[in-house]
Amino acid sequence: MKSGFISVIGRSNAGKSTLINSLLEEKIALVSHKQNATRRKIKAIVMHENHQIIFTDTPGLHQSTKLLNQMLVQSAIKSISDCDLILFTASVFDELKDYENFLSLNPKVPHIIALNKIDLSDDLALFKKLEEYSKFNDFKAIIPYSYKKKGCKKILLDELVKYLPEHEYFFDPEFLTTSTQKELFKDFILEALYENVSDELPYSSEVLISKFRDTKELLILEASIITDTNSHKAMLIGKDGTTLKRIGKAARIKIAKLAGKKVLLKLFVQVKKNWQKDEILLKKLLNYEE
Secondary structure, three states: OEEEEEEEEOEOOOOHHHHHHHHHOOOOOOOOOOOOOOOOOEEEEEEEOOEEEEEEEOOOEOOOOOHHHHHHHHHHHHHHHOOOEEEEEEEOOOOOHHHHHHHOOOOOOOEEEEEEOHHHOOHHHHHHHHHHHOOOOOOOOEEEOOOOOHHHHHHHHHHHHOOOOEOOOOOOOOOOEOOOHHHHHHHHHHHHHHHHOOOOHHHHEEEEEEEEEEOOOEEEEEEEEEEOOHHHHHHHHOHHHHHHHHHHHHHHHHHHHHHOOEEEEEEEEEEOOOHHHOHHHHHHHHOOOO
């Protein structure tokens, strides 16, 4: 029996959250085509044969002068040392610069590369990319991966388990995640926001759940979308409230699927100027660990 922690590291949009959801066979991590969508670290507990693998989904590595983004990157970097193994995730189309930047962080634990999104590539491009990585001798293995190819999952998990320690389970095997439902639902609302508004708005917005009541047949949620200007508030609400209703409907469907019950969701929009510069608020919103 093996049990251990794996930090999933890589640039934004490398497919880290999608990879974790596919390994778990359940959607718990926020997925978006927009940059820097992941803001909170989420742990996913995957049982593989008699082994327990705890994956940590991390914010994407990137450079920024903004406090919010700097805190996201620091959170990801901290995860590099707080694990037994690193899974560096890169798209098959990515340049090697992202991997070289990762190596410059001098990771102290071993790592494996997941070469992601191979379903979008042909064999020639894949072989070429594998050859490019072959000049490095830092990684333990490089595994081509696609969430659409079922055979990839077992190959990747088999390889990951090799580098985990012999250990009793850290968590109940029935658990999917260490995150609370409240934390997951906050990200589902944020994901719905990403899907339904223009590119700029999600980066000036966050979600704060103010009411959470879970009954046998109904889940009751009230949440505020925090944004930084009145004009953004107006855009989030939309004419006659249509945009906010659209966000709410999309979020409700996501939440109900995981909760397995009906959901009553009320959304509000709150203006909090310069919230992205408020370090105390950011730590609360991001579940930030020093």
